[in-house]
Structure formats: C-alpha cells, structure tokens
Amino acid sequence: MNQNYSRGPSLTLRLFIAVVFSAGLMFLDRYTDSSTQLRSYLTAAASPLFYVASLPETLFSGASEQFMSQQTVLDENSRLKDTLLQQSGQLQLLRFLQQENEKLRALLGSGAGVTDSFLAAEVLAVYSHPFSHQVVLNKGSSSGVTEQQPLIDELGVVGQVVSVGPNSSRALLISDNTHALAVRAERTGVRAIVEGLGQWDLLRVMHLPHSTDIREGDRLLTSGLDGRFPEGYPVAKVVRISQDASQPFMVVYAEPYAQLDRIRHVLLLSGRTAVKEDTPAPEQP
Amino acid sequence: MRRPQRLSFIYLSLFVALLLTVMPMPQLVKLARPDWALLVLMYWAMALPQRVGVLTAFFTGFVVDVLVGTVLGVNALAFSVVIFVVAQHHLKMRNFSVIQQALLLGMLLALYQLLLFWLSHFLTGVYFRPQYLWPVLTGMLVWPWLFWLLRRYRRQLKIQ
Numbered sequence: 001m002n003q004n005y006s007r008g009p010s011l012t013l014r015l016f017i018a019v020v021f022s023a024g025l026m027f028l029d030r031y032t033d034s035s036t037q038l039r040s041y042l043t044a045a046a047s048p049l050f051y052v053a054s055l056p057e058t059l060f061s062g063a064s065e066q067f068m069s070q071q072t073v074l075d076e077n078s079r080l081k082d083t084l085l086q087q088s089g090q091l092q093l094l095r096f097l098q099q100e101n102e103k104l105r106a107l108l109g110s111g112a113g114v115t116d117s118f119l120a121a122e123v124l125a126v127y128s129h130p131f132s133h134q135v136v137l138n139k140g141s142s143s144g145v146t147e148q149q150p151l152i153d154e155l156g157v158v159g160q161v162v163s164v165g166p167n168s169s170r171a172l173l174i175s176d177n178t179h180a181l182a183v184r185a186e187r188t189g190v191r192a193i194v195e196g197l198g199q200w201d202l203l204r205v206m207h208l209p210h211s212t213d214i215r216e217g218d219r220l221l222t223s224g225l226d227g228r229f230p231e232g233y234p235v236a237k238v239v240r241i242s243q244d245a246s247q248p249f250m251v252v253y254a255e256p257y258a259q260l261d262r263i264r265h266v267l268l269l270s271g272r273t274a275v276k277e278d279t280p281a282p283e284q285p
Numbered sequence: 286m287r288r289p290q291r292l293s294f295i296y297l298s299l300f301v302a303l304l305l306t307v308m309p310m311p312q313l314v315k316l317a318r319p320d321w322a323l324l325v326l327m328y329w330a331m332a333l334p335q336r337v338g339v340l341t342a343f344f345t346g347f348v349v350d351v352l353v354g355t356v357l358g359v360n361a362l363a364f365s366v367v368i369f370v371v372a373q374h375h376l377k378m379r380n381f382s383v384i385q386q387a388l389l390l391g392m393l394l395a396l397y398q399l400l401l402f403w404l405s406h407f408l409t410g411v412y413f414r415p416q417y418l419w420p421v422l423t424g425m426l427v428w429p430w431l432f433w434l435l436r437r438y439r440r441q442l443k444i445q
Contacts, residue, residue, distance in 0.1 A: 011338065011369065011372055011373060012369075014339040014340055014369075015365055015369040017339075018342070018343040018361065018362070018365035019365065019366075021361070022346075022359070022361045022365065023358065023362070024358070025347070025350075025358030025361065026357065026359060026404070026408060028357065028358075029357035029358065030409075038357075045351075046351050046352055049303065049304065049307065050307060052304060053304045053305075053307045053308045054308070056308070127355075128307070128353060128354075129353035129354055129355050130316065130414075130416070130417055131355055131401070131405045131409070131411045132353065132354040132355050132356075177409075177410075177411040177412060178410055178411060197412075197414070198412075198414065
C-alpha cells in the first residue's frame, strides 16, 4: 500500500500545508476587512448550490400553491383586503399622533422626533450553523447600506448588518451566539440586555436581579440605549423565568417575535437612532 | 499503481453531501443534522486513501465554511485533521466491523466538534452548549447505512 503515497508530498506534509492555509484563511476572515468582499463573491459562487438544496422545499410549497383551489385564493384575497383596510385606518391615526407628538416635542424644546426610512432587502442565503446565525442580503453599499444598520421584519427586530460588499451585505441575527442588544420591558420599563444563544427560537435576558418585576408574556422592546437599534421596536416575549437563589441573577428566556428561521424579506432601517453615536455601545457583536 | 477511474463520481457524492448540509430543515432536525460531508469524506479516505486525502478534505471543509457561514478556514482545518487521522489508520479501520467503525468514528466526530467549537470560541467567542454534540450521535447512527450505500456505489461504478 505504501506506493500509494509515492506520488506527491507525504501525508504529514499535506496536513501541515492544510493547517497553514486554514490559519491564513481564519486570519484573513477575522482580522482583515477584505473578507466581506471575498465572502460576497464566494456566496455568489455558491448560490446555485443553495438554490438546488432548497429545490425540494420550493417544489413542495409551489405544488401546494398550484393545487390551492380558487375558493381558497378568493378567501385569502378578501382576508388580505380586510387587513389592508384595517391597517390603513390605523395608519391615518398614527400620522395624526406623529404630528401631535412632534408638536409636543417642539413645545418641550427637546430633540426632533426620530424619522426612520426603510430599505427593503431580500435574503439570499441563511447560514444555519449553531455557531453562526447570519443572513446574506441582496443590497450592498451601492444601495446605501452601511455597517451596524438595524434590520427588522414585519414582526420585530431581526439583527444588524456586520459587513457590506458592493452588492450584498452580511447581517448578524439577534439569535447569534455573539449578539446582544439593549431592551426595555414594555410593562415596567425595566432595562435589560438580550443575548442570542445560537437557537432560532430562544434568547436569554441577562443580568436581571432577583427582585426585578418581570413576568411571562412581558413584551421586550428595544431601548435605544445601545446606540445601534432605534427605540421602541419589539424584540421578544418573555417565555420562561426560573428563580434559583443560588444563581447571582434570574434566568429569563424570551422568544423573538421575528420568524428568524424563515425570513425572506427584511427592512433595513436608516435614519437617526434615538441616542447619539458617541454613547458607548455595551456590546460589540 | 492503478490508474484513477471515475474520480468524478467521488466528487458527485461529496456534492450531494454538501447539498444535504445546507438543505432547509425543520429546527428540531437541523440541530441533530449529521455532518454529511465529513462522513462521506471519511468513507472515501478509508476506502481510497490514495484518491481522497487531507487536501480534498481541506477544500471540502472550505466549501462548508462558505456554505454554513462559520469563519473561513475553521471547518477546513477541522476536516483536514480528522481526515488525516482516518487516512493514517485506514488499514486498521477497514478491518473493523461496521459497529466498531461507528464507535471509532463517533470519537472522531466528537474531535471534529471539539476542534470546531474551540476554534470558533477563540475567534468569535461562542459558548458551549451540550446540544452541539447531537451530530456526533446521529452521525454514528447513520454510519452503517451510509457505509453500505457508499460501498455499493463504489463497487457498482467501479471507482478506483
């Protein structure tokens, strides 16, 4: 069998080459800025593979849509029209309230109200490894995307942009193991930090003392104190609280509102955040 | 030295393994998804070590890095190390029964997860959770069937 290795370098040398190259790649990806560009090219090159891999699912859901009866489509249409009507009604009220709010702010002499503008983006690829919850978006610096821009979907906060290429960008989801953001409980105004666990449907609320007033079902909204996420967007709902006196803090888990495992379209928020940029950010992603 | 024959079929099997790696799955299944690419590489490194070795593992690992979004090079390194061990002991491992192989590969899969976690922890600061070890168990359970399937595949197509 030894003659099998007679061609080319020995096994150990090959391992050495592989280790050196991997170390170089890790350094390049982690500690230099060129990786975003490289990543977006590589992702673009690998996108056919993603496409083929999601083909069975697409075919299945496509087929079920094909066979949906006309009645179902009509029903859905009327339901959607209903929702639209209701929401545009609420929107009219919102406009009025916004104007009123701005007037009151002007009377108080405080800073101008926060005006956010949205940029819709489509999700090209979802990275699903437990160590990395990230998505690739189809908008890049040519559409005005910048780093640290927050992402939301129709239900809540999704994540933030971490690296921008010319025509695509990469965003870290709030469920990523290395992500944290500042929140406030809607009911009581208690401030906290929500950390990702590497799980799509569970986040952890950190550093809450045992005496904190928090209940299951409490809505957690962004507090704007991290200087990245504007104030007031829904993040998660508290689902589980365990009080163990031997632990220094309460162990509180929350479920994100955004459907992180099935996002297709997201909105990139731009505009001024509620807190000025020079506020120290509590957590770097 | 035999001439290489139908090497493209080896790459085809690796391609299918990569597809399985990124195929959308329900959350519960996803966490326990076996490391398909590594298992298939292990089979080839055991059966045809002169064709599939450390460098093939490196490139496959690199593609996995691109696909699943870990820091580039992390999977490449872990794959290379594990396949190095398999390639070095392929003669011994071939003589084991499939069950013994599965147990041994379980240890190698755990080594892979450990390397992956350790590198990711060092580079991005992830925390360890016991759920990350599910792929080790499912990989061991899948191995006998995968071994049988790939051996048939190799013999039917006369890949050398």
